[in-house]
Amino acid sequence: MPTQTHTYHIVEQSPWPITGAMSALLMTSGLAVWFHYNSTTLIVTGLLSLLLTMYQWWRDIMREGTFQGHHTLFVQKGLRYGMILFIVSEVFFFIGFFWAFYHSSLSPTPEIGGQWPPTGVFPLDPFEVPLLNTTVLLASGVTVTWAHHSIMEGKRKSALFSLLLTITLGLYFTALQAMEYYEAPFTISDNVYGTTFFVATGFHGLHVIIGSSFLIVCLLRQILHHFTMDHHFGFEAAAWYWHFVDVVWLFLFTSIYWWGT
Amino acid sequence: MMASRLLSAWGTLRALRAARLPYTPAWLGQLGWAGPVRAMSDGGIPSNKEQATGLERKVLEAIEKGVDTYNMFPPKRYPRTKEEPCLVPSVNKKRIVGCVCEEDNSSIIWFWLHAGDAQRCPSCGAFYKLEHQEMPH
Numbered sequence: 001m002p003t004q005t006h007t008y009h010i011v012e013q014s015p016w017p018i019t020g021a022m023s024a025l026l027m028t029s030g031l032a033v034w035f036h037y038n039s040t041t042l043i044v045t046g047l048l049s050l051l052l053t054m055y056q057w058w059r060d061i062m063r064e065g066t067f068q069g070h071h072t073l074f075v076q077k078g079l080r081y082g083m084i085l086f087i088v089s090e091v092f093f094f095i096g097f098f099w100a101f102y103h104s105s106l107s108p109t110p111e112i113g114g115q116w117p118p119t120g121v122f123p124l125d126p127f128e129v130p131l132l133n134t135t136v137l138l139a140s141g142v143t144v145t146w147a148h149h150s151i152m153e154g155k156r157k158s159a160l161f162s163l164l165l166t167i168t169l170g171l172y173f174t175a176l177q178a179m180e181y182y183e184a185p186f187t188i189s190d191n192v193y194g195t196t197f198f199v200a201t202g203f204h205g206l207h208v209i210i211g212s213s214f215l216i217v218c219l220l221r222q223i224l225h226h227f228t229m230d231h232h233f234g235f236e237a238a239a240w241y242w243h244f245v246d247v248v249w250l251f252l253f254t255s256i257y258w259w260g261t
Numbered sequence: 262m263m264a265s266r267l268l269s270a271w272g273t274l275r276a277l278r279a280a281r282l283p284y285t286p287a288w289l290g291q292l293g294w295a296g297p298v299r300a301m302s303d304g305g306i307p308s309n310k311e312q313a314t315g316l317e318r319k320v321l322e323a324i325e326k327g328v329d330t331y332n333m334f335p336p337k338r339y340p341r342t343k344e345e346p347c348l349v350p351s352v353n354k355k356r357i358v359g360c361v362c363e364e365d366n367s368s369i370i371w372f373w374l375h376a377g378d379a380q381r382c383p384s385c386g387a388f389y390k391l392e393h394q395e396m397p398h
Contacts, residue, residue: 003396005352007320007331069315073324074333156305230309231317 009070016057023050058217062234066226076233083237087244090207094248097200098255104192105260112191116260121193122185126257129180133173134253137246140169144215144239151222154229163219166242170212177205197256204248211245214238319397330397346379346388352396358382358389 004010023046030043065071071079105116113119124130143166150159181198188198218235221227227235313321323331329350339347349356354376359369362385370384379390 005330005332005394005397007316007333009316067314069313069317072317072320074320151306154304154306154308158304159306225307225312228307228309228312231313
């Protein structure tokens with residue numbers, strides 16, 4: 001390593017930005033080809049190369065941070081800012097769907113019967129599975145905090161257990177949502193109710209799956225002794241993301257499931 | 262290339278041996294066969310002191326010692342008089358200095374400070390002196 005008089009991480013050349021960009025191009029053009037010619041070759045190729053890019057890029061980052069010691073205190077600060085800005089952008093992504101929902105529900109058009117829920121739509125009972133889902137996600141917020149305190153206090157066993165519990169709760173939530181989708185009496189094409197409902201809850205579900213994967217990576221890294229009591233930003237970022245997903249659900253529950261019924 | 266592969270294979274072997282043995286006999290250590298000891302404080306998660314490596318470790322050690330070879334701390338304050346000039350650390354023989362002169366000034370006076378005797382800011386006359394700084398590693 002050449003001598004440097006600062007503590008920043010000067011990154012080396014990496015192929016993953018360009019392979020990621022190529023995957024994005026393959027996925028967008030692949031989507032169009034799928035819609036117009038009913039061929040999934042391009043989109044599958046795009047998805048596969050995106051997965052390969054993500055795996056290898058993040059593997060490299062773990063090597064740089066954990067095994068090469070490039071993530072100094074100052075670099076960690078940059079990672080924190082990055083994660084905060086990313087989550088802020090995600091917040092605005094969801095604000096868009098809430099905007100669409102309130103736009104359609106606060107002044108229902110004559111086409112849907114001038115009422116919300118629209119004529120002929122029978123929404124889900126918010127106090128059955130959705131309320132259970134709320135408690136499941138809130139509980140997972142508690143267990144992820146338990147995991148964080150375990151790591152900070154150096155308690156490996158309880159860190160592993162609480163992290164596993166958090167992941168289990170996340171998967172339970174996904175399973176319950178899958179059941180709700182399967183049993184829902186309306187579909188995404190059932191007027192603006194179905195559209196706003198499935199787009200908002202669907203993107204939330206996708207984010208739960210991403211957050212669960214992030215936490216699973218943290219569990220594997222904890223098993224492999226990657227984290228120290230003072231340096232475990234990968235886990236903290238996953239916990240921040242998990243809390244974000246949790247808060248979005250609270251808004252979905254109170255707005256779409258409860259108020260919207 | 263071959264040598265480095267052999268070395269890394271040897272390292273893996275050592276780590277495996279150390280990991281498999283619940284108690285590492287002392288004679289293994291004498292032969293250099295015992296892997297690194299994983300103290301991991303009480304509950305099994307290591308501290309930075311036990312596990313941090315590379316630049317991250319060097320920075321932590323520098324902060325502990327209060328040494329600023331990585332230019333992490335805010336600049337020290339000096340009277341900037343002839344007797345007590347502002348000491349500017351540098352790994353080279355010269356460094357660019359920006360003098361604010363008075364605290365509310367919105368323009369900064371930039372000049373080269375060379376090794377040797379103290380130099381004065383061309384605008385306000387404050388004294389600056391280059392101080393040799395060792396390379397961090």
